[in-house]
Amino acid sequence: MQRIRYDRFSVTLHWLMAALLLGQIALGMWMLGLPKDSTGLRASWFNVHKSWGMVLGLLIVLRLAWALLRPRVAALPQARTMQQLAAAAHRLLYALMFVVPLSGFLGSVFSGYPIRFFGIVLPKLGQRWEAGKELMSALHQGSAVALLLLIALHVAAFVYHQFVLKHALIQRMR
Numbered sequence: 001m002q003r004i005r006y007d008r009f010s011v012t013l014h015w016l017m018a019a020l021l022l023g024q025i026a027l028g029m030w031m032l033g034l035p036k037d038s039t040g041l042r043a044s045w046f047n048v049h050k051s052w053g054m055v056l057g058l059l060i061v062l063r064l065a066w067a068l069l070r071p072r073v074a075a076l077p078q079a080r081t082m083q084q085l086a087a088a089a090h091r092l093l094y095a096l097m098f099v100v101p102l103s104g105f106l107g108s109v110f111s112g113y114p115i116r117f118f119g120i121v122l123p124k125l126g127q128r129w130e131a132g133k134e135l136m137s138a139l140h141q142g143s144a145v146a147l148l149l150l151i152a153l154h155v156a157a158f159v160y161h162q163f164v165l166k167h168a169l170i171q172r173m174r
């Protein structure tokens, strides 16, 4: 049977991850401007970013698994093309929420520096590999920007449905 709104677990994950993702994107952009001096300030904010990034990476795996397992949520009553576009946008959001932390993690593995998870040094998974690091860095940056743009589109679509079409969309995600 199809549900007409998202279940409690999906709703909790949606809003928790929305807040964490926006904070994480802002932190990522801000920390790059920190000076490369000997105070360790830059390194410690990088560690904060990596730790929360790994939390987000675990959360998206959980969320993806749940999205595949939970009962289907009925599409909004609107034209078939619009339903397909919304589904495609949601799938792309999921894909980016997976690729962004994965590329960040792999980039850090290939940098050769130890990765800390809230202070705990993780086992070393690889040696320094310059080309791999460069590639993952570019992917991390590009996918994070794409995610930010898609989130903006997602919020614009929400505003349009909620306030122009008056679909009471928020009822489905609370």
Ligand code: HEM
Pocket: 010, 014, 017, 018, 019, 021, 022, 067, 076, 090, 091, 093, 094, 097, 151, 154, 155, 158, 169, 170, 172, 173
């Ligand atoms: C980081 C930001 C966000 C991300 C990555 C995100 C992602 C998603 C995804 C993937 C879905 C599909 C449902 C699912 O399977 O979980 C969804 C649904 C939804 N989102 Fe977001 N979201 C974000 C922020 C927001 C914000 C700020 C709003 C509103 C102000 C919002 C409102 C909604 C609503 C109402 C739905 C349900 C759509 C429906 O009825 O089918 N989201 N979101």
Ligand code: HEM
Pocket: 021, 024, 025, 026, 027, 028, 029, 032, 046, 049, 050, 051, 052, 053, 054, 056, 057, 097, 100, 101, 102, 104, 105, 106, 107, 108, 115, 136, 137, 138, 140, 141, 144, 145
């Ligand atoms: C969903 C989670 C994540 C988001 C949204 C995110 C977002 C960002 C953003 C926006 C930047 C700035 C990019 C730029 O302008 O060049 C950045 C940089 C960076 N992030 Fe993440 N990040 C996430 C997860 C991770 C993880 C899991 C790691 C490593 C374990 C990581 C490591 C880094 C590093 C080292 C940088 C500095 C630039 C580079 O070397 O690529 N990030 N991140």
